[in-house]
Amino acid sequence: MLFKRFPSLLRNQSFGRRIVCTVFETTPERCLTSGPLPGEPNKPSVLTEIPGPTSTRLLKELSDVQQTGSVQLFADYAKSIGNYLVDVDGNTLLDVYMQISSMPLGYNHPAMLGALADPANQIILANRPALGVFPGKDWPNKLRDVLLKKGVAPAGLTQITTMMCGSCSNENAFKNIFLWYAAKKRHGAPFTKEEMESCMINQSPGSPRYSIMSFKGAFHGRTLGSLSTTHSKYIHKIDVPAFDWPIASFPEYKYPLEQNTRENQQEDQRCLAEVEDLIAKYDTQKKIPVAGIIIEPIQSEGGDNHASPEFFQQLQRIAKKHGIALLIDEVQTGGGPTGKMWCHEHFNLDSPPEVVTFSKKMQIGGYYHLPELKPKQAYQVFNTWMGDPGKLLLLEVVLDVIKRDNLLENASRVGDYTLKQLISMENEFSNQISATRGRGTFIAFSCSSAKLRDEIVKKLHSKGIQAGGCGSVSIRLRPALTFTEYHTDIFLDALRSILKG
Amino acid sequence: MLFKRFPSLLRNQSFGRRIVCTVFETTPERCLTSGPLPGEPNKPSVLTEIPGPTSTRLLKELSDVQQTGSVQLFADYAKSIGNYLVDVDGNTLLDVYMQISSMPLGYNHPAMLGALADPANQIILANRPALGVFPGKDWPNKLRDVLLKKGVAPAGLTQITTMMCGSCSNENAFKNIFLWYAAKKRHGAPFTKEEMESCMINQSPGSPRYSIMSFKGAFHGRTLGSLSTTHSKYIHKIDVPAFDWPIASFPEYKYPLEQNTRENQQEDQRCLAEVEDLIAKYDTQKKIPVAGIIIEPIQSEGGDNHASPEFFQQLQRIAKKHGIALLIDEVQTGGGPTGKMWCHEHFNLDSPPEVVTFSKKMQIGGYYHLPELKPKQAYQVFNTWMGDPGKLLLLEVVLDVIKRDNLLENASRVGDYTLKQLISMENEFSNQISATRGRGTFIAFSCSSAKLRDEIVKKLHSKGIQAGGCGSVSIRLRPALTFTEYHTDIFLDALRSILKG
Known part of the structure; x- marks a missing residue:
């Protein structure tokens, strides 16, 4: 049965085992049953307290050079396999968290190891270019065949900007939205001298007082722009300056949903009314108009808070009505765990959102956007690396395996x-x-x-x-797609x- | 002569050539002369206009899916070697810019390719962890033996936080400085309820009105926090909201320096007086006190603007006097191009700066800092990946080659x-x-x-x-260290x- 579900795992298992499966005894026969994946143990095994003595010793060492309060254990990645994380004390843990949801195929997937063993890919990793100035000859093809492939890119979003992580993807998406919003207000007029001069000293009109609306409970990153839209836990934000941007309520549903339909619909309406109120307040009273709205399809860090498709549909209609861009942050939800490539595909939106950001399971960060958001000038959305071809080559393999092994269906x-x-x-x-x-x-x-x-x-x-x-x-469960x-x-x-x- | 200067290049040349040097004819004999490095051509060769027809075709393709106004040419990285970039039209260019100063050893360095060919390193690349929660067993050692090694870490800076790029290194260094500054003001008192609640909605006192001082002409990145300290070109900033943070004048020297000593000293004093004035103004008038000062040892993107060691010494004294952290941004200057590992080592500062950020030639981003800046609580400086062991393994090789081949001296x-x-x-x-x-x-x-x-x-x-x-x-010249x-x-x-x- 698994043989049918994961043909590539079976095909490649000897390769995978050669390199990593030294601790587990597994036979090809067992891999044909509905059991562990090739190379995986039958079940977890715990030998020590967690963290064990070796983790505790390493933690002490690491604490000498950095803040380590968040460290849970030290892992032995060479011994980890599939859905199992092996720690330095020999504990074998079934991992339903998978590096904060960032590993799509589990540990030491043979297809990923295979890609990294390819000398052509090693050349890509050794020669990281400044993609915005000197892209490699395969880059346009790779973008088209990997990130922009039908079934991978969200329908209708034909433009792609690659980045490095979730925070910088959201930060640059914000900038992109501000540029688009300012260009609309400018009606084709060139930059004024006053704008060009005032922006150099962080003052308006060159540095405009525009805002991005976000939601209570949201998590969109930790750099100063993205942190201004994050509201999940105070420890992320306290003592750090923030922009005065509007924050609306995210629906708080009563469960089970089917017994609370009416109340939850009212909750949707309450939150949407707040969105409308805040748009008006920040436009007319505060004079910090809303250029974009950022929202997670499922608030993840904030507690796996869901909202109905109808909520998202109506939110999009409100944004459109006011000429505001809708940014759907799929950093944690994107790449397949919800059973679709993008979680917002569950919502039957009237039209594509203006921007969709991604990272984590996608290996590379970045954002898709509508053609009308393409910056008019060079160097406005730019940095030295603009992503990393060494991560895109991993994503290519991940997407191949997702398709071949029907991992969305899985x-x-x-x-x-x-x-x-x-x-x-x-x-x-x-x-x-x-x-x-x-x-x-x-x-x-x-x-x-x-x-x-x-x-x-x-x-x-x-x-x-x-x-x-x-x-x-x-x-929260955030297992691998396998x-x-x-x-x-x-x-x-x-x-x-x-x-x- | 080169044989003595670059023993490792010679030692590894057959490996390097096997993989990449298909276009150049070179003999071992010639490598012993003071001429091209092993595998490199004798000289550049230009066959077409630049961009040539193939670059132009690829540019058209790429323009369909993103803004490409900054692209100069498409490179053939498999054919590029050492100091030479080969483009898709067969032009062989001596590269004195090296991917915006980000490639330390040039193209296809055999030592980097060697590291990537090692299956143990491929396992590291295939299993990117959430370093803040589940670091690998070698991570404490690697930090100590690579980033914190004597001669690598700036003297006195014993603490390290790894990141992904220059912008996020500066952003997180800002946060770290704000936390340190707020903790000093709090004198050991716990967070108040008001602080914990107000920060969740971006309001003071939880989201305090603190600032980072920067200099005219500076470049520190392009995310919203770091962009608020960037002032090199208007096109980077226009239409993007910014924090109201103080911006001081950076010395503008008259050249040649030896003929303008007196005037340049006066220029130093003018700028330092402005720093003092702005600290006072933002503290008492604007009520946005300065928590940190960020400065490049050489303003790079802004025009390679230098300031004297005396300027930096006095700036540090001013910062210390006011209890403000000094952040030296070595993203472009760090990693050896100035002949020292860190450019600020040229300045004979009284004591180490509070923070030094890096990226580019270091392959991995991050910052060094003094022990007193270590965040008191977990999850304050944090993100999913917290750097990338797959980049640290490249840095390890780069640092080995720098030492072995005396590349700082070179x-x-x-x-x-x-x-x-x-x-x-x-x-x-x-x-x-x-x-x-x-x-x-x-x-x-x-x-x-x-x-x-x-x-x-x-x-x-x-x-x-x-x-x-x-x-x-x-x-600007930004060649490889080779x-x-x-x-x-x-x-x-x-x-x-x-x-x-």
Whole structure:
């Protein structure tokens, strides 16, 4: 069965095993069953407390040279394989968090290792160009055949700007939106002398008082522009200056959704009315007009907060009505985990959003946009590297594997199964967990308190599951696209035994 | 002679040639002379106009999907070698610009290709971790043995934060400075409820009105925080909102320096007085106190503007007096081109600056800082990737080659030679070029007009030299660290014939 689902894994398994699978004994026969992927162990195994003694020693070393309060453990990436993270103390953890959702195919995927073993790709990695000035001969082809390929690029978004990470993708998308907005206001007139001079000293009219609207609970990055649109946790923001930009309420739904339809619809309307009010207030009162609205299709870091397709449709209509660009931030949702390449494809929008940003599972950062947002002049959206061909070559392999192994379909199917099982568990343990929600394997559930959430995450560790929290009381699943029902069952067994205990 | 200077190049040449040197005929004998490096051609060769027909066709393709006004040509990186960039039309250009100063060892350096051919390194590239949560087992060692090694880290700066690029290094360094500054003001008190709540909606006191002082002509990046400290060209800034932060004058020296000592000293004092005035004005009048001062040791993008060691010493004393952090931005100057690992080592500062940022030639971005700037809490300076071990492994090789081949000494010696020759040429053509200045091979000269500058850069292309401008009238040299007198002579011959013509 897995043989059919993951032909490439099977095809390449001998290659993958040669390099990395030294710790696990696996036979080709077992790979044909609905079980672990080739090279993976049968199940997690925990030998020490986590962090174990070796992690603890390394943490002490690292703490001498940097702030390490966020470090959970030290990993042995050469021994990690597929859905399993192996740490330096020999613990083998089923990883449902996957490096904050950034590894699409799990550890040491043979196709990625194969690409990196290719000398032609090594030349690309050794010669990182300034892409905005001296792109390599294959660059236009690569953009077309990888990022802009049908089924990869969001429908209708024909323009691409490559970047390095999620924050800089959003920052540059903001700039792109400001340029577009200013050009509209200028009606084709050239820059004035006053604009050219005042921008050099950060003053208007050259540095205009425009804003990007964001939502409470949002996470869009941590550089000063993107941080001004991030509102998930105070520790990300405190003591750092921010722009005075408008922040609207994001819907807070009551679960289960099917029992709260009317209230949740009202919640949509409340939030959309706030959007309208803020647009007016920042335009007429504050004189900081809204040029763009940034929103996650699912607020991730902020607690896996979902909003209805109707909410997004109406939000887009409001933006259009006011001549404001809609930026959908798919840094965490993009690249397949929701069962579609882009989460916003679930929303049946009237037309493509103006901008879609990406990073994480896409390996390379950047943004897609509508042709009318293409900057009119060179060097306005620019930096030394403008992305990295060494990351695009990895993305190419990832997309090939997603297609060949039907990993979008896999994410849908496994996600449906996981969601169903979790909801049934929620009914069983309704005093502890609730509000199971998700699309594809992009799933979360809430715990009855922050304390319980933290305890569950810790106990999951002791049972060999690497999970992650989000928001204040939620646990989020962010497995690789190669996660199957087999892995779901291991996770659920561990969770059930914790909830029972 | 070169054999002694570049033992590793010679040692590895057969490896390097096997992969890439298909277009050039070279013999081991010739590599022993003071001539081209192994695998390099004797001299540039230009077959077409630049951009040639193939570049022009590719440019048209790329323009369909993005703004391409900054693209000069399309390169064939597999054929490029050492100091020579080969384009898609078969033109072989001596590259004195090196991807906006970002390639330390030139094209297809055998040591870099060797590192990428190592399967252990391929595993690192295939498993990019979230370094802030799950660092690999070698990470503490790698930081210590590569970035923090004696002779690599600026003396006294024992703390390291890795990032991805120059802009995000500066942005995160700003945040780090704001946290340090706020903690000092707080005198150990915990965050207040008001601070925790107000920062979530971008309002003070949680989002404080603190500023970073920068200098006219500076370039520190293009994301919204770093762009607020960039003031080199209006096209980078116009139509993009900026923070109201103070901007002081950077010294504008008269050249030749030895004939204008007194005036230039007065210029230093004028600028330093402005720094003091702005600190006072932003503190008492504007109520946006200065938490940090960011400065390049040589303003690069802004025109290769130099300031004296005394200026930097006094600037540091002013910063210390006011409890303000000094951030030296070594994104373009760091990694060896000035003949020292860090350009600010030329300044004999009283004590280490609080922060030094880097990227470009260092392959990985990030910043060094003093222990007292270490954030007190986790997740304040954080992002998904926090750098990239796949770039650190390249830096490790680069630093090994710099040491083994004495490339800092090489940059000093070749730079001195180049500077001397250029000054002599400046005397010969004083109506066209002037103000030759530099440290190591980090050299620039001014042209009598912007028009002449652009013409010279274009004519250099036609003579097989890839050069770059900076400021409004300057041409900058940013060669690889492997650039020798042999290459200087080729550049100077081309320049002389243009100035004569």
